[in-house]
Amino acid sequence: MDLFLGLGIGGIVLLAASLVFDGVLEGVFDGALDGLFDGWLSLPVIAGFVSMLGFTGAIVLGTTGLGPGAAAAAGAVAGAGAGWSTYRLSLALARDGSGAAPRHGELVGSAGTVVTAIPAGGYGEVMLRLGGQPVKYAATADGPVALGAEVWVTATPSSTSVGVRAVER
Numbered sequence: 001m002d003l004f005l006g007l008g009i010g011g012i013v014l015l016a017a018s019l020v021f022d023g024v025l026e027g028v029f030d031g032a033l034d035g036l037f038d039g040w041l042s043l044p045v046i047a048g049f050v051s052m053l054g055f056t057g058a059i060v061l062g063t064t065g066l067g068p069g070a071a072a073a074a075g076a077v078a079g080a081g082a083g084w085s086t087y088r089l090s091l092a093l094a095r096d097g098s099g100a101a102p103r104h105g106e107l108v109g110s111a112g113t114v115v116t117a118i119p120a121g122g123y124g125e126v127m128l129r130l131g132g133q134p135v136k137y138a139a140t141a142d143g144p145v146a147l148g149a150e151v152w153v154t155a156t157p158s159s160t161s162v163g164v165r166a167v168e169r
Contacts, residue, residue, distance in 0.1 A: 001058055001061055001062060003054075003057075004053075004054045004055070004057035004058035004061060004071065004075065005054060005055075005058050006054065007050055007051070007053055007054025007057070007075075008050075008051050008052075008053075008054030008055035008057075008058060009051075009054070010050060010051070010054070011047045011048070011049070011050035011051025011052070011053070011054060012047070012051050014043060014046065014047040014050060014051075015043075015044060015047035015048070015051065017043070018042075018043030018044050018047055019044075042086075042087070042090065044086050044090065045083045045086045045087050045090070046083070048079070048082040048083050048085070048086040049079040049080065049082060049083035050079065051079075051082070052075065052078045052079040052081070052082035052083075053072075053075035053076055053078065053079035054075065055075075056071075056074055056075040056077075056078035056079070057071040057072055057074065057075030058071070060074045060075065104130075104156050104159050105156055106130075107128055107130060107137075107153045107156055107162060108153050108154065108155065108156060109152065109153060110128055110129065110152070110153050111128075111150060111151070111152055111153075111167070112126040112127055112128040112129075112137075112150070112151050112152075112153065112164070113126065113127050113148065113149070113150060113151070114126050114139070114145050114146065114147055114148060114149045114150075114151055114164075115127050115136060115147070116147065117144070117145065117146055117147045118139055118140065118141045118144060118145040118164070119144055120141075120143050120144045121140075122140070123138045123139065123140055123161070124138075124139050124140075124141075124145065125137065125138060125139060126139040126151055126153075126162065126164055128153065128162070137160060137161055137162045138160055138161040138162075139151070139161065139162050139163070139164045140161065140162075140163050140164070141163070141164050141165060141166065142165065143166075145164065145166050149166050149167070150166070150167040151164035151165060151166055151167060152164060152165055152167055
């Protein structure tokens with residue numbers, strides 16, 4: 001039982017170490033391990049396998065009359081499932097394409113609010129959302145737009161200014 005619990009706890013410690021020291025082992029061996037810790041032999045996959053092997057083995061050994069061999073076999077099956085799940089999750093996270101930074105030109109067509117009134121032929125300020133974050137831009141409009149009015153972005157002449165038009169409801 002102690003061996004299985006030790007494996008389970010060791011797997012959790014290995015997982016924590018792989019999260020804290022991500023990429024350190026590859027740097028320590030100066031490229032000699034290139035590709036070894038990718039995919040199936042990544043530290044999170046190994047940690048998931050070892051911890052599930054240990055904890056499942058301890059549960060089987062403690063709750064059934066089966067011996068250590070059967071507990072190890074059950075733990076190996078559960079560990080393989082945990083390792084496979086970890087591998088597939090890491091692949092899915094690596095393929096996630098939503099990490100692209102938002103571009104200034106993507107503001108065209110977005111809605112905002114005037115925070116400094118826009119005079120005819122002059123600049124005011126609008127609050128827009130870029131990448132989910134509120135950002136204040138200098139704004140021009142064809143005519144005057146009052147403070148608090150809702151606007152649509154029609155152009156992005158520079159990285160700090162936008163052209164807007166008032167939303168009519």
